[in-house]
Amino acid sequence: MTKEEILAMEAGKELDKLVHQQVFQLCVHDWKLRYSKRNDNSYYYCPKCKDKFWGLMPESTPRYSRDISVAWQVLEKIKELLSGHHFDIHFCSDGLPEFHIDGEVLVATNEVPEAISKAALIAVLETKNEK
Numbered sequence: 001m002t003k004e005e006i007l008a009m010e011a012g013k014e015l016d017k018l019v020h021q022q023v024f025q026l027c028v029h030d031w032k033l034r035y036s037k038r039n040d041n042s043y044y045y046c047p048k049c050k051d052k053f054w055g056l057m058p059e060s061t062p063r064y065s066r067d068i069s070v071a072w073q074v075l076e077k078i079k080e081l082l083s084g085h086h087f088d089i090h091f092c093s094d095g096l097p098e099f100h101i102d103g104e105v106l107v108a109t110n111e112v113p114e115a116i117s118k119a120a121l122i123a124v125l126e127t128k129n130e131k
């Protein structure tokens with residue numbers, strides 16, 4: 001995946017999945033409904049990581065690119081990934097967020113969670129290129 005492809009994506013499930021896999025290296029759950037005779041209840045099961053979940057069907061990933069409350073976790077992760085770099089966020093006079101890495105503009109979009117998610121993916125990409 002290239003920087004241009006990341007920047008061209010829209011906020012939503014696909015972007016959330018990429019953040020979940022690439023940034024946090026976690027399973028994108030593929031929930032299947034199962035039934036437990038012993039508990040006489042149905043539950044959700046992910047065949048990929050063997051995780052189980054009782055209750056209403058959970059989302060396969062948190063809504064990183066759409067929900068600011070989870071986007072902050074992504075921001076913390078970016079800081080960790082880019083520890084050797086100068087990384088900061090500016091809010092322009094019109095309120096739009098801009099992410100900078102070593103003085104270069106990384107992402108500028110209308111939505112903060114979307115911008116954070118894209119910045120994180122680009123950060124992963126850049127740190128991979130360094131190795």
Ligand SMILES: [Zn+2]
Nearest residue numbers: 027029046049
């Ligand atoms: Zn899973």
